[in-house]
Amino acid sequence: MPKKNQMQIQFASSSINEGFARVAISSFVSQLDPTIEELYDIKMAVSEAVTNCIIHGYSNKEDGLITIRCAYEERTVEIEVVDEGKGIPNVDDAMTALYTTSLEEERAGLGFTVMQSMMDEVEVFSQMGKGTSVKMKRSLAV
């Protein structure tokens, strides 16, 4: 097992690519021989972040670019999910549980809450009109 490694993937903001993003991340993280549970947690957090890029960042337009960078050092995994979409006006509000700008019933405003409960750290950087970056960290058990 290498001590350090990193990769980057880029794909269009279509929901069909969520599975690709999940598998790519979990294959890379598998280099650290995690448990299935740890992989599920990480995939779930990544899914929430990617869905946000698609639905909110790009307002469901399928020609936006989503970039995911993933790196690890020892057993700490860092994942950054980036869009170049519309940005978040107030990040603190957005990260509050149940806060949502979606009008559809099924969306519950719990995406960031899920990310925070699956990962050890979640940081969001956003600039209106420039895009959003969600950086997440998770340490795996030995």
Place this chain on the structure above:
Amino acid sequence: MPKKNQMQIQFASSSINEGFARVAISSFVSQLDPTIEELYDIKMAVSEAVTNCIIHGYSNKEDGLITIRCAYEERTVEIEVVDEGKGIPNVDDAMTALYTTSLEEERAGLGFTVMQSMMDEVEVFSQMGKGTSVKMKRSLAV
């Protein structure tokens, strides 16, 4: 199933990343619901190309960058495997079956031959000191 899609992955030239490259490609191509055999062929061709970047392009140095671009339109998949390594002095020679610059016994000089038999088209572009790009196409059965 979307008619058109594309993605890109980038990773360090360490053999530990071969599995990651295979899974990423396979997950993306799986959007077209291929057969086991079609996917096996494509993964094998990608493996040979990636191994070449690592062993030949970067002479087994692990800090080189490998880029894979994968796109499809209808059921035709195009994959480009790119390194920024030492380049190939004579591409025609390199692509000849059994031609190899490796001295180790196990390496048989059949990498390009494998790629050509697994894929419908294989094109190689290379510039000394700049790197090598291997572009491969494969049409999937309906």
Place this chain on the structure above:
Amino acid sequence: VGEIKRFLRDDGMIKVSRSLKETAYKVRILKDELIRELNREPTISEIAAGLDLQVEEVVEALESNAEIESLNAVIYQ
């Protein structure tokens, strides 16, 4: 070469999506078994070793397991 190989292999025509679901089912069974045996969550490589698969294959299968309740459901879908 390709043509001959294509005729010789009998699993060649099976869709990947189905074979991944079968693997996902086996992963789930073995995972429960290993949890009982080891008293902890098994790692992905322990699962792979137990099924005689590559870690890559397990990773891919995990993505396809969503609503599969039984192997029968997979085989006769």
